[in-house]
Amino acid sequence: MRYNSDNFMKKPEHPLNGLIRKDRIPHIWCSGCGIGTVFSSCLTSIKNSGLDLNKFAMVSGIGCSGRAAGYVKLDSFHTTHGRAIPFATGLKLANTDLNVIVFSGDGDLFAIGGNHFIHAARRNMDITVICVNNFIYGMTGGQVAATTPHSAISTTTPFGNPESPFNLPLLAYASGATYVARWTMLHVRDLTESIGEALSRKGFSFIEILSPCPINYGRRNKKLPMEILKMYQENTIIKNNADPAELDIDFERGVILGKFIDKDRPTYTENYDKICRSTQNV
Amino acid sequence: MVKSAVLTGEYFMTGDVACAEGALAAGCRFFGGYPITPATEIAERMAQRLVDIDGTFIQMEDEIAAVASILGASWGGVKSMTATSGPGFSLMMENIGLGIITETPCVIVNVQRAGPSTGLPTQGAQGDMMQAKWGSHGDYEIIALAPSSPQEFFYQTIEAFNLSEKYRLPVLIMSDEIVGHMSEKVIIPAADEIKIVSRLGPKGRKDLFKLYAPGPGGISPMPAAGDGYNFHVTGLTHDEKGYPAMNVDTHAQMMSRLTGKIKNNLDDIIRTDSYKLDDAEFAIISYGVSSRTSMAAVDMARDLGIKAGFLRLITVWPFPDDQIRALAGDVKGMVTVEINLGQIHREILRCVEGRVPVHLVGHSGGTIIPPEDVVKMLKEAF
Numbered sequence: 001m002r003y004n005s006d007n008f009m010k011k012p013e014h015p016l017n018g019l020i021r022k023d024r025i026p027h028i029w030c031s032g033c034g035i036g037t038v039f040s041s042c043l044t045s046i047k048n049s050g051l052d053l054n055k056f057a058m059v060s061g062i063g064c065s066g067r068a069a070g071y072v073k074l075d076s077f078h079t080t081h082g083r084a085i086p087f088a089t090g091l092k093l094a095n096t097d098l099n100v101i102v103f104s105g106d107g108d109l110f111a112i113g114g115n116h117f118i119h120a121a122r123r124n125m126d127i128t129v130i131c132v133n134n135f136i137y138g139m140t141g142g143q144v145a146a147t148t149p150h151s152a153i154s155t156t157t158p159f160g161n162p163e164s165p166f167n168l169p170l171l172a173y174a175s176g177a178t179y180v181a182r183w184t185m186l187h188v189r190d191l192t193e194s195i196g197e198a199l200s201r202k203g204f205s206f207i208e209i210l211s212p213c214p215i216n217y218g219r220r221n222k223k224l225p226m227e228i229l230k231m232y233q234e235n236t237i238i239k240n241n242a243d244p245a246e247l248d249i250d251f252e253r254g255v256i257l258g259k260f261i262d263k264d265r266p267t268y269t270e271n272y273d274k275i276c277r278s279t280q281n282v
Numbered sequence: 283m284v285k286s287a288v289l290t291g292e293y294f295m296t297g298d299v300a301c302a303e304g305a306l307a308a309g310c311r312f313f314g315g316y317p318i319t320p321a322t323e324i325a326e327r328m329a330q331r332l333v334d335i336d337g338t339f340i341q342m343e344d345e346i347a348a349v350a351s352i353l354g355a356s357w358g359g360v361k362s363m364t365a366t367s368g369p370g371f372s373l374m375m376e377n378i379g380l381g382i383i384t385e386t387p388c389v390i391v392n393v394q395r396a397g398p399s400t401g402l403p404t405q406g407a408q409g410d411m412m413q414a415k416w417g418s419h420g421d422y423e424i425i426a427l428a429p430s431s432p433q434e435f436f437y438q439t440i441e442a443f444n445l446s447e448k449y450r451l452p453v454l455i456m457s458d459e460i461v462g463h464m465s466e467k468v469i470i471p472a473a474d475e476i477k478i479v480s481r482l483g484p485k486g487r488k489d490l491f492k493l494y495a496p497g498p499g500g501i502s503p504m505p506a507a508g509d510g511y512n513f514h515v516t517g518l519t520h521d522e523k524g525y526p527a528m529n530v531d532t533h534a535q536m537m538s539r540l541t542g543k544i545k546n547n548l549d550d551i552i553r554t555d556s557y558k559l560d561d562a563e564f565a566i567i568s569y570g571v572s573s574r575t576s577m578a579a580v581d582m583a584r585d586l587g588i589k590a591g592f593l594r595l596i597t598v599w600p601f602p603d604d605q606i607r608a609l610a611g612d613v614k615g616m617v618t619v620e621i622n623l624g625q626i627h628r629e630i631l632r633c634v635e636g637r638v639p640v641h642l643v644g645h646s647g648g649t650i651i652p653p654e655d656v657v658k659m660l661k662e663a664f
Contacts, residue, residue: 079353094358
């Protein structure tokens, strides 16, 4: 090939270009926010899956993480607060060929949307739920979430949090999820691999990703962005197959990461076809 | 086991069952619901029937999820429906708004019972008519039909699907416990005699596709997920591309399109019917089950020498302002008949603008209004 100065000057293409709506960049996420890293991991896994990209759909709820659906160049749905999972349920049942990913935050999925989460897991709906857990309501300015630790200050718990946070993997396991994992946004390789695994599994897959919100959590709780990342590195331990009951988050004691559940159980669609469709029995 | 979507034949059927059969005849293949009296029978019938015709039924965890699921299914390319009553209808308001702003075709049935709150679960009313129009936040236009018999419940459900597919919005069927639980003769025609409308799909280059660019008649063609358009759908204010745009101009533009597709097509959408109205001196205006009261009242009044006629609203929303205005010039007085304390009555007062007296025959719900009450009003008020 002849040397071409135009090509030489051109910046290399971003490896995820085909999966990003470039015309929607810049995104709204703050400096130091972890959502972008989780988003990239997710897109990398989608790309690596080798599956037809036109058969992926991403559904988000409301909140900072909920904006992911707006940046991904797939069929994507930015729905109402907490309702991504039931929307995804209808979408999946209407077209079972779709790989449906729900990408949203802890407030969206587990406070206002908590009921939908446990029921979709119980039904073993064949979707992948990716939850960016930043322990706070970021978009609205730092209010207490269902995941906020007792020790933390938020704008609505200015004296500390009287409520206990959810252990999300335990909740997912108890509700019937067939794939459950937890990583931090610092564990990019493990996370990417894990999302890929979840995408390849049928049934309800759930991955919790711990992720910093330096502006609305860190600032109020005297945690600098780098300190949070250091904590993710030093105060975590990978323990695959750990008992979900041990997975409460306490960074002083050490937080357990890994893949906790990976099992097979008939999905809603499989059961519906087998149990309900009389045509199957004829 | 029945395996046909259209059960051509003559039946003795409840309104709720007729509604389900109408949905199947219209091409509905997804039902996401939550049990509630007096709408449960619609879900039960759909659970029974959808499995045989390659459709899917799911009982969701609540009515919020029910509407979310039918919106998702609609974007999956499948005609979808849910059915509920007052308390569930209240929960549905959130995602009805999402359906409106994202222009998602689907049908939502409200078999009304008396409220507020748990109210009278097993007894009919028409008290959710204003909620149908204004229940979700923000401005919007909606289409709502009101059946007066099981046969009409069947046809209106088909009509509701056709309108929702044509105009791309959730269409409401505002029935009530009395029509829902009433058994009457229902004739289901042959499949080829039923007119079915389905959404237009996009054409042309996929990479240049704009999700909300106006198409034929101002309505945007709608792709399904998986078709390769890589579209983005959001409940935020959005531009033609479907991308969020947080500014006054885009919002005004979007709202004008969302409301315009209804307001500019009133002649196509509004359906009314009349009975002995041509020479009437007094007009009874009603809809849904109260139409039956009104029809009987016209005959009873005429036997007494009162020249009464009846205007029936088959679609209640959008409201037939022009028809009511014109009627106000033709009659000496009007009576609204509805099972509530005066909801559509206010709309009639608004259109009549004081030109003739308008009286309400209504009560707070639980039973049908006897025609004698309407005749009494005609005798005493005019």
